[in-house]
Every structure is written in C-alpha cells, then in structure tokens.
Amino acid sequence: MAxxxxxxxxxxxxxxxxxxxSLHFAHKEFQVQDDDVFNVTYPKSGTVWMIEILSLIRSGGDPAWxxxxxNSNRVPWFTTRLGLESALSYPRPRLLTCHLPVQLFPTSFFGSRAKVVYTLRNPKDVLVSYFYFSKMCSSYKDPESFKQFLQDFLSGDVPHGSWFDHVRGWMEMKGKENFFFITYEELQQDLRGSVRQLCQFLEQELDxxxxxxxxxxxSFRAMKENKMCNSTLLPRDIMDQEKGTFLRKGICGDWKNHFTVAQSEAFDRIYQDRMGGLTEAFPWDS
Ligand code: A3P
Structure with a gap:
C-alpha cells in the first residue's frame, strides 16, 4: 500500500x-512540566537505547520496569495520538520522547526547567540504519534503492526532515543548563561513563x-532479548520482522559496508558545507 x-x-x-x-497539539498546546525529561533524537540515532538508559536510571537501576x-509506555511518544494519551495520564515526573526538530518542540518547554537529552549519531550510520528501518516499517516508504535513499537523505526529503537541520537546530541549545547532548559513539565507547554523566545531569545519584x-x-545483548524494547511485539502490519530486525547491528561504522568511495566523498562535501560553521567536533569528525 502506498x-x-x-x-x-x-x-x-x-x-x-x-x-x-497531534503534531500541532504537541507543538502549541502540550503543557511541559518543570520535572519533565525529554529524550530527543533524529531517527536511528539511538532513541530506543536512550529510552532504556533513562528508564533504568529513573528506577535506580532496578530492571523490573x-x-x-x-518502552512506549515508559517513555511515551507524546507527538503521536496514542503516545499523547499515555503522556497525559502519566504520573509525574515524566519521561517523554520524540524526534521533533527544535522549531516544532513544545513552545511551553522554552522558559521551563524541563530537561532535554539529545543523542546524535554519525549521519552515515544513521542513513544506513534508516534505510533498513524504512524497508521493514510499514509507515515509511520502502526505499527504491540505497542510491536514491542517499539522495533523499542528503536533500532532507525523508520523514522528520533534514539530519543537518535537526542537529544544527538542537545544537543552538548547547550550553543551556537544561540541555545535555551525547553521541551514540560515546555511548558505545564508554557506556558506564555516559551513564554517570547522565545521572549528574538528571540529578539522580546511583551507587x-x-x-x-x-x-x-x-547493553545491545540484553535489549535484543527484552521484548519490552526489541519491537518484536509490534504487529506485522506495523513492523515486518521478516524484512529486518529493529535492533539490527548496533555498531559504529557500518556505513563503510554500504557507501562507495564516491558516495562517501560526496556526502563529506555536503556535510562540510552544512556543518562546517559549527564549533562542535563530533567523534566522527576526527
Ligand atoms: P542499527 O540499525 O545500526 O543496528 P533508534 O532507536 O533511534 O531507531 O536507533 C536504532 C539504532 O540504534 C539501531 O542501529 C539499533 O541497533 C541501535 N541500538 C539500539 N540499542 C542499542 C544498544 N544497546 N547498543 C548499540 N546500538 C543500539
């Protein structure tokens, strides 16, 4: 079906x-509370991973929750019809999640004391993960080819808009005390250290x-086994597990298995053009 x-x-x-x-409501009418914590990402950047981390921190390390x-009931997608219901009936303090670009984020957030954790990932790995995800998820267009998907991604013609605009927009928040950003690569390299930093940001002491x-x-292994976060409970008409796996590889640098040298160079030129002015150096920049 188209x-x-x-x-x-x-x-x-x-x-x-x-x-x-639902998007208008989230943007203009959703009432952010000072004790809300938002998990914000561009798709395929580690959203579900951060949902696990945040809910484990919230429950003091107890994995029972x-x-x-x-996961969608622990950390609701408040921009969606069902997620909003869950968010509105959720006891405070809430954990919430979305892929919104900063300009569509709830206006009531700005000026509040609510916190945002923004996770970003090497855009080449995001692209590869997004390509496979689009094939298995029925509410995304099945990409015609990797080449076409690469073009669409670079021009921002994909759901949730341009990666470059998303990241640039959210990076404007850098330095604000209620904004914390971290990369997928840092989580991979030092999960324990990242969790400690997050605890500090969330003012939650964990032994x-x-x-x-x-x-x-x-961990990737534990999450793959946990039906509450591995997406296997989603019906086939939402996510077709025969066409792929949501927790697919969980590694850094899989883009090298997909991009040709020419595609990688063309990507780098656009990346440089769009991100060059940022003072931030991300792990994949070096
Ligand atoms: P891959 O497709 O590269 O494997 P999102 O939750 O934003 O949709 O991101 C999904 C990506 O995060 C997938 O990437 C998935 O495997 C990866 N991921 C999820 N949990 C992870 C974990 N615990 N460790 C490493 N990668 C994880």
Whole structure:
C-alpha cells in the first residue's frame, strides 16, 4: 500500500502514528512540566537505547520496569495520538520522547526547567540504519534503492526532515543548563561513563551496583532479548520482522559496508558545507 506522509510545517512525518492535529497539539498546546525529561533524537540515532538508559536510571537501576512495561509506555511518544494519551495520564515526573526538530518542540518547554537529552549519531550510520528501518516499517516508504535513499537523505526529503537541520537546530541549545547532548559513539565507547554523566545531569545519584545494572540492562545483548524494547511485539502490519530486525547491528561504522568511495566523498562535501560553521567536533569528525 502506498504510504502518504503527514506534513506539518514543511516536515514529513510517518502517518501511522502522527496526524497534523497531534503534531500541532504537541507543538502549541502540550503543557511541559518543570520535572519533565525529554529524550530527543533524529531517527536511528539511538532513541530506543536512550529510552532504556533513562528508564533504568529513573528506577535506580532496578530492571523490573524495563522488563515488564513496553518502552512506549515508559517513555511515551507524546507527538503521536496514542503516545499523547499515555503522556497525559502519566504520573509525574515524566519521561517523554520524540524526534521533533527544535522549531516544532513544545513552545511551553522554552522558559521551563524541563530537561532535554539529545543523542546524535554519525549521519552515515544513521542513513544506513534508516534505510533498513524504512524497508521493514510499514509507515515509511520502502526505499527504491540505497542510491536514491542517499539522495533523499542528503536533500532532507525523508520523514522528520533534514539530519543537518535537526542537529544544527538542537545544537543552538548547547550550553543551556537544561540541555545535555551525547553521541551514540560515546555511548558505545564508554557506556558506564555516559551513564554517570547522565545521572549528574538528571540529578539522580546511583551507587556503583545500580550503575552496573543500567550498563548491563541497556547493553545491545540484553535489549535484543527484552521484548519490552526489541519491537518484536509490534504487529506485522506495523513492523515486518521478516524484512529486518529493529535492533539490527548496533555498531559504529557500518556505513563503510554500504557507501562507495564516491558516495562517501560526496556526502563529506555536503556535510562540510552544512556543518562546517559549527564549533562542535563530533567523534566522527576526527
Ligand atoms: P542499527 O540499525 O545500526 O543496528 P533508534 O532507536 O533511534 O531507531 O536507533 C536504532 C539504532 O540504534 C539501531 O542501529 C539499533 O541497533 C541501535 N541500538 C539500539 N540499542 C542499542 C544498544 N544497546 N547498543 C548499540 N546500538 C543500539
């Protein structure tokens, strides 16, 4: 069946979960509370990983919540119709998640004391992960080819808009005390250290045993086994597990197995052009 994306303020969104009304509500009417914590990402950057980490930290390292409650009920997608219901009935303090670009984020957030954790990832790996995800998820258009998907990604003609605009937009928040950004690559390299930094940002003290439990239960292996976060409970008409696996490889640098040298060089030129002015140096820049 042909997929028709929902468009809100010039950005496309997958239709199964979003409507113009739900996005408008999230943007203009959603009441952010000072104790809200938002998990914000561009797709395929480690959203579900951070959901596990944040909920494990919230429960003091006890994995029971993560093992018994679906991730979307622990950390609701408040921009979606169902997620909003869950977010509105959720006891405070809330954990919330979305892929919104900063200009569509709830206006009531700005000026609040709510916190944002923004995770970003090497865009070449994002692209590869997004390519496979689009093939298995029915509310995304099945990419014609890798080459075509690469072009669409570079021109921002993909759901949730341009990676470059998303990251540039959110990086404007850098330095604000209620904004924390981290990369997928840092999580990979030092999950324990990343969890410690997150605890500090969230003002939640965890002892060594609790930190170990967060690290263990948020590992790729543990997440793959946990039906509450590995997407295997989603019906086939939402996510077709025969066409792929949501927790696919979970590595850095898989782009090298997909890009030709020419594609990588063309990507780098556009990356340089779009990101060159940023003072931030990301792990993949060196
Ligand atoms: P791959 O497709 O490269 O494997 P998102 O949650 O934003 O959709 O991102 C999904 C990507 O994060 C997938 O990447 C998935 O495997 C990876 N991921 C999820 N949990 C992970 C973990 N614990 N460790 C490493 N990668 C993880």
């Amino acid at each position: 997929v028709e994306y929902v468009t809100y303020q010039g950005i496309k969104f997958p239709p199964a979960y979003n409507s113009e009304q 993560n093992r018994t409650v679906l 060594d045993g609790a930190i170990n439990s967060v690290v263990e239960n948020a």
